[in-house]
Amino acid sequence: MSTREVSKAWEAVIGLEVHVELATATKLFCSCANEFGAEPNTNVCPVCLGLPGSLPVLNERVVEFALRLGEAFEFSVPAQSIFHRKNYFYPDMPKDYQVSQYDAPICVDGTLIVDGTAIGIERAHMEEDTGKSLHVGGSGRIHEADHSLVDYNRAGVPLMEIVSRPEMHSAEQARGYVSALRGVLGVIGVSDVKMEEGSMRVDANVSIRPVGSDELRTRVEVKNMNSLRSLGRAIDYEIARQIEMYETDERIVQETRHWDEDAGVTHGMRTKEGSEDYRYFPEPDLVPVAPDDSMRARARASIPELPAARRVRLVSEWGIADHEAAVLLAEPGLADYAEGAVAAGASGHDATNWSVGAVLGYLNENALAPQGLLLRPDGLAELIGLVSDGSLNRKLATDVLDEALRDGKRPKQIVEARGLAQVSDEGAVGALVDDVFAQNSDAVADWRGGDDKLKKKKRGFLMGEVIKASKGSADTAVLNRLLDEKLNG
Amino acid sequence: MSAATRNGETAAEIAAAVRSGTRSAREVTDAYLGRIGAGEEAVHAFNLVTADAARARADEIDAMIADGHDPGPLAGVPIALKDNLCTRGVATTCSSRILAGWEPPYTATVVERVVAAGAVPLGKTNLDEFAMGSSTENSAFGPTRNPRDPSRVPGGSSGGSAAAVAAEFAPLALGSDTGGSIRQPAAFCGVVGVKPTYGTVSRYGLIAFASSLDQVGPFANTVTDAALLLDAIAGPDPLDSTSIRAEWNPVISAVDEGIEGLRVGVVTELLDGIDADVAARLSEAVDVLRAGGAKVGDASVPAAIHGLAAYYLIAPAEASSNLARYDGVRYGLRVDGVDVADMNAKTRGAGFGAEVKRRIMLGTYALSAGYYDAYYGQAQRVRTLVIRDFDAAYRDFDVLLTPTTPTTAFEFGDKTGDPLSMYLSDVCTIPTNLAGHPAISVPFGTGANGMPVGVQVLAPALGERAMFRAARALELGAP
Ligand SMILES: [Zn+2]
Numbered sequence: 001m002s003t004r005e006v007s008k009a010w011e012a013v014i015g016l017e018v019h020v021e022l023a024t025a026t027k028l029f030c031s032c033a034n035e036f037g038a039e040p041n042t043n044v045c046p047v048c049l050g051l052p053g054s055l056p057v058l059n060e061r062v063v064e065f066a067l068r069l070g071e072a073f074e075f076s077v078p079a080q081s082i083f084h085r086k087n088y089f090y091p092d093m094p095k096d097y098q099v100s101q102y103d104a105p106i107c108v109d110g111t112l113i114v115d116g117t118a119i120g121i122e123r124a125h126m127e128e129d130t131g132k133s134l135h136v137g138g139s140g141r142i143h144e145a146d147h148s149l150v151d152y153n154r155a156g157v158p159l160m161e162i163v164s165r166p167e168m169h170s171a172e173q174a175r176g177y178v179s180a181l182r183g184v185l186g187v188i189g190v191s192d193v194k195m196e197e198g199s200m201r202v203d204a205n206v207s208i209r210p211v212g213s214d215e216l217r218t219r220v221e222v223k224n225m226n227s228l229r230s231l232g233r234a235i236d237y238e239i240a241r242q243i244e245m246y247e248t249d250e251r252i253v254q255e256t257r258h259w260d261e262d263a264g265v266t267h268g269m270r271t272k273e274g275s276e277d278y279r280y281f282p283e284p285d286l287v288p289v290a291p292d293d294s295m296r297a298r299a300r301a302s303i304p305e306l307p308a309a310r311r312v313r314l315v316s317e318w319g320i321a322d323h324e325a326a327v328l329l330a331e332p333g334l335a336d337y338a339e340g341a342v343a344a345g346a347s348g349h350d351a352t353n354w355s356v357g358a359v360l361g362y363l364n365e366n367a368l369a370p371q372g373l374l375l376r377p378d379g380l381a382e383l384i385g386l387v388s389d390g391s392l393n394r395k396l397a398t399d400v401l402d403e404a405l406r407d408g409k410r411p412k413q414i415v416e417a418r419g420l421a422q423v424s425d426e427g428a429v430g431a432l433v434d435d436v437f438a439q440n441s442d443a444v445a446d447w448r449g450g451d452d453k454l455k456k457k458k459r460g461f462l463m464g465e466v467i468k469a470s471k472g473s474a475d476t477a478v479l480n481r482l483l484d485e486k487l488n489g
Numbered sequence: 490m491s492a493a494t495r496n497g498e499t500a501a502e503i504a505a506a507v508r509s510g511t512r513s514a515r516e517v518t519d520a521y522l523g524r525i526g527a528g529e530e531a532v533h534a535f536n537l538v539t540a541d542a543a544r545a546r547a548d549e550i551d552a553m554i555a556d557g558h559d560p561g562p563l564a565g566v567p568i569a570l571k572d573n574l575c576t577r578g579v580a581t582t583c584s585s586r587i588l589a590g591w592e593p594p595y596t597a598t599v600v601e602r603v604v605a606a607g608a609v610p611l612g613k614t615n616l617d618e619f620a621m622g623s624s625t626e627n628s629a630f631g632p633t634r635n636p637r638d639p640s641r642v643p644g645g646s647s648g649g650s651a652a653a654v655a656a657e658f659a660p661l662a663l664g665s666d667t668g669g670s671i672r673q674p675a676a677f678c679g680v681v682g683v684k685p686t687y688g689t690v691s692r693y694g695l696i697a698f699a700s701s702l703d704q705v706g707p708f709a710n711t712v713t714d715a716a717l718l719l720d721a722i723a724g725p726d727p728l729d730s731t732s733i734r735a736e737w738n739p740v741i742s743a744v745d746e747g748i749e750g751l752r753v754g755v756v757t758e759l760l761d762g763i764d765a766d767v768a769a770r771l772s773e774a775v776d777v778l779r780a781g782g783a784k785v786g787d788a789s790v791p792a793a794i795h796g797l798a799a800y801y802l803i804a805p806a807e808a809s810s811n812l813a814r815y816d817g818v819r820y821g822l823r824v825d826g827v828d829v830a831d832m833n834a835k836t837r838g839a840g841f842g843a844e845v846k847r848r849i850m851l852g853t854y855a856l857s858a859g860y861y862d863a864y865y866g867q868a869q870r871v872r873t874l875v876i877r878d879f880d881a882a883y884r885d886f887d888v889l890l891t892p893t894t895p896t897t898a899f900e901f902g903d904k905t906g907d908p909l910s911m912y913l914s915d916v917c918t919i920p921t922n923l924a925g926h927p928a929i930s931v932p933f934g935t936g937a938n939g940m941p942v943g944v945q946v947l948a949p950a951l952g953e954r955a956m957f958r959a960a961r962a963l964e965l966g967a968p
């Protein structure tokens with residue numbers, strides 16, 4: 001039996017734990033700014049430094065954000081949830097315990113639709129982030145370092161940990177889950193969901209089992225993937241590694257493995273003997289979280305249309321293909337951009353074409369978000385209008401759009417400044433044809449005496465000369481008609 | 490003889506004199522600093538006396554008076570602060586080597602409040618390390634002596650604050666009470682000590698021992714002075730999530746309302762095992778209350794006797810987590826090691842005393858996987874029973890009466906070799922902490938050895954007004 005055939009006998013079982021940094025103005029338990037990239041240890045106070053005597057006060061905004069998640073993923077939100085302390089020693093954790101939620105989280109039992117399949121979400125809970133360590137010397141890991149520096153700006157930043165059920169079966173599906181999750185979190189405005197900057201961190205629990213079985217075998221937790229691509233690679237690698245292990249009768253141990261992006265492999269991490277005992281107990285410095293009806297109502301009212309529903313609507317309203325709608329929604333803000341153009345008069349079909357084409361290309365090239373574009377959606381609508389009323393041809397329109405995207409000028413302005421308006425006026429085009437005929441009388445004579453093949457060639461040449469003379473602005477439909485009239489006339 | 494005359498001037502008298510301009514705050518402060526200078530060496534009530542800051546603060550108070558401003562109800566009243574209350578820029582040690590030299594960048598809410606009320610902090614008082622103990626013998630900086638008899642302990646853990654008031658080093662002091670740490674030393678030193686309802690006094694800036702039990706409260710020579718101080722510190726604090734949101738209903742106006750018709754229950758379960766002289770004072774206290782018009786009967790709180798066991802699981806469990814942060818990374822002591830874990834271990838090994846280590850070990854064990862339900866979980870269930878039994882008792886009574894401690898102050902070294910017998914001195918005080926209820930210890934005569942006896946009045950949550958009425962009656966009728 002070949003390896004390939006054997007592999008078909010196995011099915012992967014994947015669950016994802018996603019940590020999302022919430023985009024609140026302040027931290028979870030104090031009023032320090034929650035911002036990325038500040039000078040080390042400037043956004044700190046006695047509370048987030050865990051100084052003796054300090055006490056946490058829950059940021060209500062975090063609860064509001066959690067309630068939005070509750071709505072968006074159809075979680076049930078119990079009347080009360082509580083915080084626990086997770087106790088372990090680590091230098092970047094100021095209190096040497098993390099305040100987190102344990103057996104009474106704020107959100108339980110939700111769902112996310114991933115490409116038509118419902119994936120269960122076991123829970124989502126609030127917790128505080130840790131600081132960041134920089135280990136100097138050795139391999140860059142804490143154990144061999146000469147010394148370590150700690151930045152506590154991130155300590156106490158609010159996180160939601162979102163734990164899926166082990167209901168995914170391929171790397172592709174796991175990527176789809178994360179990208180759908182990101183889409184929803186983005187539109188409900190709770191996070192800027194940037195995997196590369198660490199505001200969204202994904203750990204994967206991977207196990208495999210024989211196809212047709214419903215057992216859950218020993219799972220391995222894979223960490224350190226910082227893009228969707230590396231998530232997919234890491235899961236594929238881990239699946240293959242585990243299949244290999246089973247087929248060579250090696251035992252899989254429950255462990256945490258570290259994805260090495262450069263080497264394309266996972267490594268077992270140094271683990272302590274036995275499993276860590278976090279000695280969870282209810283956090284006595286906080287009271288239970290009991291969101292009242294008005295908070296719940298506010299969360300409900302704040303939820304905009306979610307990506308899955310929007311995709312269905314755009315397909316039906318605009319008559320675009322499902323995959324086009326998917327591309328529009330995959331780039332945060334792009335669907336808003338296209339809808340903005342439609343609101344300014346463009347057709348849904350045209351707005352989609354330009355948005356997923358030239359606009360998206362420009363965004364990717366320049367690592368921009370649609371919100372940052374100098375050309376606003378009504379500008380795109382203006383361009384689309386110029387094309388559809390015949391005053392600009394498609395090819396020139398692409399150039400104009402490019403310039404408009406770059407410097408933010410209105411398309412009409414660019415067309416005027418560069419004299420690109422399409423010349424449709426019969427008199428003007430006719431005069432151009434007459435000029436070209438006069439300067440190329442040989443070609444006209446060749447056409448008159450030629451066979452079909454020569455006629456076609458000479459007509460093409462003359463047509464090209466007229467377009468050149470018009471600097472591309474001649475309306476080709478008018479030109480075609482006049483050219484035939486004058487040659488045959 | 491009333492407590493007020495026994496100990497000279499009261500805080501209320503000082504504040505009245507300073508506010509009316511008949512005495513200056515500076516003069517009062519200098520007098521108390523003088524007494525500290527003369528007596529502190531024998532007592533060791535303080536870890537730190539902040540004489541210069543006290544004089545400067547007193548001068549500010551006097552300047553306010555001169556400008557026609559009212560400095561507040563504690564105008565010019567010197568106050569001693571337990572050294573587990575954070576004071577900005579002033580060393581705060583918890584009597585532990587691990588915090589030696591640490592100066593907090595912020596001030597505890599209670600300290601802000603007493604200063605805002607016009608009080609003059611004199612310094613930081615000694616305690617059992619991290620408030621763990623009942624004799625102040627667990628201080629890393631040496632024990633405090635009982636001013637009534639220097640061969641005896643002042644009690645603990647707020648032994649320094651109790652001794653400071655008893656020795657007239659300060660008319661008022663703040664302590665903290667986790668299982669009796671205000672009331673037991675108050676009883677041993679013959680002063681008034683109050684543990685308020687959990688959540689009435691902010692814990693922000695109180696260095697935590699056991700968060701669900703800790704509460705800051707007053708020491709004073711009189712019940713009225715204690716009420717004055719409690720009113721100054723109580724009330725909601727947005728910096729403490731466990732603080733009760735409702736405005737504080739002042740107790741000062743209740744103190745002299747009398748006890749006609751007040752229903753007082755003597756907790757029968759807490760009479761077992763107490764010394765005969767203490768029991769005798771308690772029965773005289775009952776007579777005093779009856780004479781004042783109270784209806785006294787027997788009350789039953791069956792779960793109270795299990796309180797001690799539950800407390801010695803819950804408090805160490807919370808402490809094991811609260812004290813994890815003393816790891817040598819950010820502040821306080823650091824003993825270098827080969828790596829971070831080794832540095833943590835060496836720092837904690839050198840920085841904590843034996844009792845603190847014992848409780849961290851107990852608490853770590855009680856929270857461990859596989860033991861949690863049998864220990865911490867079970868203790869929480871007992872706590873629920875204690876609350877239920879108190880609730881039942883308070884259907885028949887307005888307040889309850891117990892001795893504060895089973896014995897009077899013991900001698901140094903008596904119980905240090907036997908932690909369990911030391912723990913037993915808190916048997917009568919612990920149940921109120923578990924329930925979150927208020928209690929007050931009032932001096933009531935002396936024992937066979939001439940040392941003070943304290944009787945304790947308990948009340949349901951926010952029942953401080955009735956509690957103070959009974960306490961005042963006991964003070965007036967004390968032998
Ligand atoms: Zn902070």
